[in-house]
Amino acid sequence: MLEAKIYNPVKIVFGVGCVREVGKYTSRLGRKALIVTTSGGSMRKYGFLDIVSKSLEEHRVRCAIFDGVKTNPTTEIADEGTRVALRENVDVIIGLGGGSAIDVAKAIAVTAASGGSSKSYLYIYGGKPKEALPIIAIPTTHGTGSEVDRYAVLTDEEKKAKVSIVSDLIYPSVALLDPELTVTLPPRLTAATTVDALAHSLEAYVARYSNRMAQIYAVEAIKEIFENAVRAYTNGNDLNARAMLLWASMLAGLAINIGRTCLPHALEHPISAFLDVHHGEGLAALLPTWIKLGLKERIFNMLARELGLKDASELYEKVTSLLREMGMDVRLREHGLTEDMVDKLVDNAWTYLMPLIENNPYKVSRKDASKILLEAI
Template sequence: MWEREIDIHQVAEVRTKTTTYLGAGAINKMSDIAAALTGRGIKKAVVVTGKGSYIKSGAWDVVKKALDEKGIGYVVYNKITPNPTADQVDEAVKIARDFGATAVIAIGGGSPIDAGKGVAILLAYPDQTARDLCEFKFSVEKAVPVIAVNLTHGTGTEVDRFAVITIPEKEFKPVLAFDCIYPLYSIDDPALMTLLPPDQTSYVSVDAVNHVIEAATTKAGNPLAVSLAKETIDIVARYLPQARKDPGDLAARYHLLYASLIAGVAFDNGLLHLTHALEHPLSGLKPELAHGLGLGILLPAVVKQIYPAKAGILAAILAPLVPGLQGTPDEAAQAHDGLKKWLKQVGIKQHLTEEGFTAKDIDRLVELAFDTPSLGLLLSMAPVEASRDVVRTIYEDSL
């Protein structure tokens, strides 16, 4: 296995539109990043993070030291929750503005980094609110610099131009996509992720798997997305069981983190479609639902719908999870059943009813899939017509 020849302690620079430091010990690159910020004339930053993982992971000690040594002042907003809300973003923006911050340092998984991207935009648009942003009421062309210190291996948000912020009273969970929110620098250090418990390890890894399955099969699908999908799924299939069994296995974390990174690049290029478009209403309705878990429950039903249109690609990329697929349209049920079997093996629940959804929720979920700002674009990228009947069928099959 070629991975054994990779020195996981050698910190590599991965250049997309973001410069990402990947490897065990990459957090120590924060000193170089702080120096780069001072070189840009940045004297104050807002740290956007969750309630505790930024401290428990050890990331904050290193970040704080680097900022102190380089003379960068900071204010910390540590109230971001899973599925961050517009209210949280507005609150963080107010604190940042009052302090005079001109950069954002986001520490955490997808939620703090996504929220940090929202803060970065609104710091550049002082007359706008997070709700204005999430309902696309103004044109976004600029943001203050974002630094992402990643604490999970799933979202890919540390290397892409996307962010997700919820408007709770409308149960909207739109997708923001702007070139100005690519992080300037990101840190992907597997040593910061060894405290992730087995279930969360699966949820974030299944998020990465969904990213590439969708990216490889959208109308914008391309050879890069397919190649990255094959690599991502192969890595996750081999290393996720290892990380679940031994959360402290640094090599397993490293390779899952790399898989997540390239999955982020894949959907930054190929975009997403049905699974994410339908999961956002789930966690819009029930914000406590882990994003990756919702995706995992929906995925088999989505693949069943799209398999006849993309049989060859899906057979190729799903081979590590569902062996024996030949790439013929009549294999949709086989792909569906094989995925459900694999997902169960890695701790993903099989039915939406296990998360409290009922048949009475279907109408509202379908409505949200079509009414939430931006989700229409995702639906339009599906390789089959994403009609209301198709969306309803996926939800019903996932119950």
């Protein structure tokens, strides 16, 4: 008998040029916004920050900017942004950038309204937000799907625990998905963010917590990724391919919001907590062995057939072929991972990420996890 629990309050606006509507939507939520974005300068370089600021000005919304977000952001970065939000007395938070910027925006929305530090709201510490400022999410990558989910991933630098704030309060009020904002992504980042969306889709489909709605989202996302990933990788100006990958990333976000992630994310989070590696590249190194260990599982074969493939073995070949075509057949030794680090990474996963491990479709031992990590080196 089919059972499901589904909730998603995000207003999704998708289309070329829709970022210019940010002022209209923000003005319905507040009068002063904090734009949370990355520290690398790309949002200024490509004019995205100007577009957002101008739209806000046209709708009489004042703004402040926090541009201190880095890849794999820490709770300290989020708390720094919160201090800016409180000093500027803002009442809306806008996340402009990839998943890191949007996740930090969510954390700021919580701590600016509920008080305390972002660290206290990570699920491993049990803190529950009481309120949050409204959030508008504007993704500039096609990977995380954070614009439509209730997660904000941050790293507790002291414990090297990369985990989430999980709350219905941090669903964005509005998600503006403008494919033009993704055209400037370089090939390597195009590939890495796409792998993240692919992993979300694969994991959400097979996860123990999944249901039929999550699987519907996931299948559609995977199909679009298989069809458009290499096109966008080889020709970054292919706006249609970019649009479909952004669409797929959003669908994958909806999928993990229901089914959640499982083993690949449980093992990758420790990797990017300890090493300077992009989340998508870490996942790319882990996905093949994870799928291989599940070849006999009914759920992997069911997914393969829904994708028009013969069986899970063909799914494995399809995924590994795509990774090769995008230069994502990576080895983590390139990022500093060594065999003597494996036990520490497994310990980290078993300590902080057990909910993801238990959500895996097949039972996993520490030995299995070590095998996956060793094969990724």
